Amino acid sequence: MSLKRGIIHLKNPPSILGFSAVAGDMEQSGPLSGKFDKVFKGDMDGEKSFEKAESKMQLCAAEKAIEKANLNPEDIEIAFAGDLLNQCIGTNYGLRELGIPFAGVYGACSTMAESIVISSVFVSSGQVERAIAVTSSHFCASERQFRFPLEYGGQRPPTAQWTATAAGAVVLGKGQSKIKIKSVGVGRIIDYKIKDMNNMGAAMAPAAVDTIVKFLEDTNTTPKDYDLILTGDLGQVGSSILSELMDMEGYPLEGRHSDCGMLLFDRKKQDVHAGGSGCGCSAAVLCADVLDRMSKGNPKKVLFIATGALMSPTSNQQGESIPGVAHLVLLEGE
Amino acid sequence: MSLKRGIIHLKNPPSILGFSAVAGDMEQSGPLSGKFDKVFKGDMDGEKSFEKAESKMQLCAAEKAIEKANLNPEDIEIAFAGDLLNQCIGTNYGLRELGIPFAGVYGACSTMAESIVISSVFVSSGQVERAIAVTSSHFCASERQFRFPLEYGGQRPPTAQWTATAAGAVVLGKGQSKIKIKSVGVGRIIDYKIKDMNNMGAAMAPAAVDTIVKFLEDTNTTPKDYDLILTGDLGQVGSSILSELMDMEGYPLEGRHSDCGMLLFDRKKQDVHAGGSGCGCSAAVLCADVLDRMSKGNPKKVLFIATGALMSPTSNQQGESIPGVAHLVLLEGE
Numbered sequence: 001m002s003l004k005r006g007i008i009h010l011k012n013p014p015s016i017l018g019f020s021a022v023a024g025d026m027e028q029s030g031p032l033s034g035k036f037d038k039v040f041k042g043d044m045d046g047e048k049s050f051e052k053a054e055s056k057m058q059l060c061a062a063e064k065a066i067e068k069a070n071l072n073p074e075d076i077e078i079a080f081a082g083d084l085l086n087q088c089i090g091t092n093y094g095l096r097e098l099g100i101p102f103a104g105v106y107g108a109c110s111t112m113a114e115s116i117v118i119s120s121v122f123v124s125s126g127q128v129e130r131a132i133a134v135t136s137s138h139f140c141a142s143e144r145q146f147r148f149p150l151e152y153g154g155q156r157p158p159t160a161q162w163t164a165t166a167a168g169a170v171v172l173g174k175g176q177s178k179i180k181i182k183s184v185g186v187g188r189i190i191d192y193k194i195k196d197m198n199n200m201g202a203a204m205a206p207a208a209v210d211t212i213v214k215f216l217e218d219t220n221t222t223p224k225d226y227d228l229i230l231t232g233d234l235g236q237v238g239s240s241i242l243s244e245l246m247d248m249e250g251y252p253l254e255g256r257h258s259d260c261g262m263l264l265f266d267r268k269k270q271d272v273h274a275g276g277s278g279c280g281c282s283a284a285v286l287c288a289d290v291l292d293r294m295s296k297g298n299p300k301k302v303l304f305i306a307t308g309a310l311m312s313p314t315s316n317q318q319g320e321s322i323p324g325v326a327h328l329v330l331l332e333g334e
Numbered sequence: 335m336s337l338k339r340g341i342i343h344l345k346n347p348p349s350i351l352g353f354s355a356v357a358g359d360m361e362q363s364g365p366l367s368g369k370f371d372k373v374f375k376g377d378m379d380g381e382k383s384f385e386k387a388e389s390k391m392q393l394c395a396a397e398k399a400i401e402k403a404n405l406n407p408e409d410i411e412i413a414f415a416g417d418l419l420n421q422c423i424g425t426n427y428g429l430r431e432l433g434i435p436f437a438g439v440y441g442a443c444s445t446m447a448e449s450i451v452i453s454s455v456f457v458s459s460g461q462v463e464r465a466i467a468v469t470s471s472h473f474c475a476s477e478r479q480f481r482f483p484l485e486y487g488g489q490r491p492p493t494a495q496w497t498a499t500a501a502g503a504v505v506l507g508k509g510q511s512k513i514k515i516k517s518v519g520v521g522r523i524i525d526y527k528i529k530d531m532n533n534m535g536a537a538m539a540p541a542a543v544d545t546i547v548k549f550l551e552d553t554n555t556t557p558k559d560y561d562l563i564l565t566g567d568l569g570q571v572g573s574s575i576l577s578e579l580m581d582m583e584g585y586p587l588e589g590r591h592s593d594c595g596m597l598l599f600d601r602k603k604q605d606v607h608a609g610g611s612g613c614g615c616s617a618a619v620l621c622a623d624v625l626d627r628m629s630k631g632n633p634k635k636v637l638f639i640a641t642g643a644l645m646s647p648t649s650n651q652q653g654e655s656i657p658g659v660a661h662l663v664l665l666e667g668e
Contacts, residue, residue, distance in 0.1 A: 121455070
């Protein structure tokens with residue numbers, strides 16, 4: 001049993017049976033080029049709106065992950081999924097076709113980790129055989145909802161991050177596979193009173209620290225015990241805050257840390273300011289790159305911590321600060 | 335084991351350790367008057383916005399449920415909660431103070447059932463001792479987000495429902511109590527192509543039928559085997575569709591059915607058109623009335639099915655229909 005609330009060491013570690021990432025043109029032009037299962041063309045890929053394009057991406061990621069697991073949608077007992085759009089419409093319309101029992105989650109950019117956490121506990125409990133965790137984000141849909149219509153051409157400050165146009169899905173279940181989920185961690189809502197909607201990294205980094213430190217204390221481990229500590233979407237600003245705060249907590253990251261927001265895009269060549277963000281960012285990096293490398297044997301022990309900023313434009317306009325949350329998944333390869 | 339996907343018969347049925355409902359003035363003027371743990375005054379109860387008032391209600395419901403379970407927030411390992419507001423800010427800001435590890439869910443008006451379903455599986459798995467399920471809604475915050483600003487004075491058609499200003503919370507855990515959760519069911523996304531945002535009952539009723547029939551088939555039972563089949567927020571229109579569809583499915587409801595949207599308000603005296611709705615509606619009816627009566631011995635066997643409409647104003651403006659989902663909880667009293 002765990003000593004820390006929210007940390008769960010899984011009794012029957014679920015296997016990752018399949019995973020898939022799909023992305024847009026810009027993500028395909030970045031460092032992970034060629035690693036996506038499908039690349040969507042332009043902002044809409046033939047759909048009539050950004051939102052419909054996002055739904056299509058999320059459905060595609062789910063279908064491909066199920067296919068890569070050699071399963072059919074009928075074999076999946078439950079789906080946990082969500083996205084950034086108001087009322088999670090990327091998910092609701094995306095997964096509508098599949099007919100899989102569906103429970104929506106909202107964790108902002110932490111959704112990939114949150115949906116894997118919940119799926120893992122369901123499978124580990126022995127009460128569900130197989131579950132799927134899915135999420136997505138879309139740059140254009142997100143900009144007009146959270147910031148400005150693209151046509152306005154608003155300037156973005158250097159701390160701003162670029163919402164990924166991408167989706168990812170992971171199928172979990174009993175049975176053998178090269179990667180297992182050993183532990184999961186649910187984070188607390190942490191609020192350091194950041195109010196700048198263009199500096200999500202700073203708002204989310206303290207939540208990541210809170211969850212990581214809780215996990216390290218509970219397991220009596222240090223960052224050196226992991227091959228990779230992978231945060232979701234802190235970007236350049238949030239990553240350096242993470243590093244400083246972890247030093248202060250007595251757990252220096254010792255070169256073990258990478259951030260999905262820094263891996264998805266090439267900040268020198270692509271105009272993404274502080275890096276990538278959005279539910280789809282950590283989902284795509286995890287499913288296009290990290291799980292693929294793990295299934296080939298390296299890295300073996302990965303702490304995946306996706307962070308979410310829990311504000312809305314309304315709360316921001318009402319003068320509220322931006323609370324963060326971070327959920328954790330311990331992945332172990334053979 | 336269950337034969338139907340999404341139905342889970344819990345190995346270790348969790349106990350309901352505490353529950354609480356809080357509501358606004360209008361709910362207090364209805365049939366459940368006097369049954370709420372706290373009544374909030376006016377639209378804001380001293381807060382500066384409707385949204386902040388909703389957060390305050392949700393925090394209050396959670397704190398009272400924990401208190402009524404003779405516990406402290408530190409005793410709760412995990413919270414599952416959500417609401418109707420964009421990015422679930424009612425929840426994010428409401429539960430921020432509690433420090434409980436938090437996983438956000440989005441199931442629209444099905445949130446109370448969804449968060450109880452997930453909490454139940456976590457507790458039943460033996461990997462978490464205690465969890466809390468929380469939700470809320472607020473008429474004014476909801477109207478201006480989903481429909482029109484109140485100042486506009488838009489006319490509401492007879493099929494429209496009235497979003498409850500209310501919150502509810504349930505603490506689940508191991509140990510003895512008078513009410514246990516025996517089974518849960520996660521619904522599929524069902525879309526009968528209703529597009530009228532003022533007729534949610536019609537959009538959600540088919541989802542309720544899908545989940546209820548799946549459960550009855552799986553358990554080889556009929557409505558007569560339950561003291562109460564309690565749907566969340568179908569209202570008058572959705573309830574009559576439910577009744578007709580259940581007849582067609584060969585499972586006539588036999589007088590066992592009540593709907594939270596019809597119980598929270600008195601449609602003859604209160605101007606709520608087709609009845610109540612919103613996450614807080616089924617939460618308040620469950621926590622103020624049904625669980626209270628169950629703890630006193632009657633009814634004993636209750637199927638609680640909360641339904642959610644998974645659209646957004648954006649999807650509606652883009653011509654999309656309104657998909658529904660319904661999640662189920664089987665409650666049994668001593």
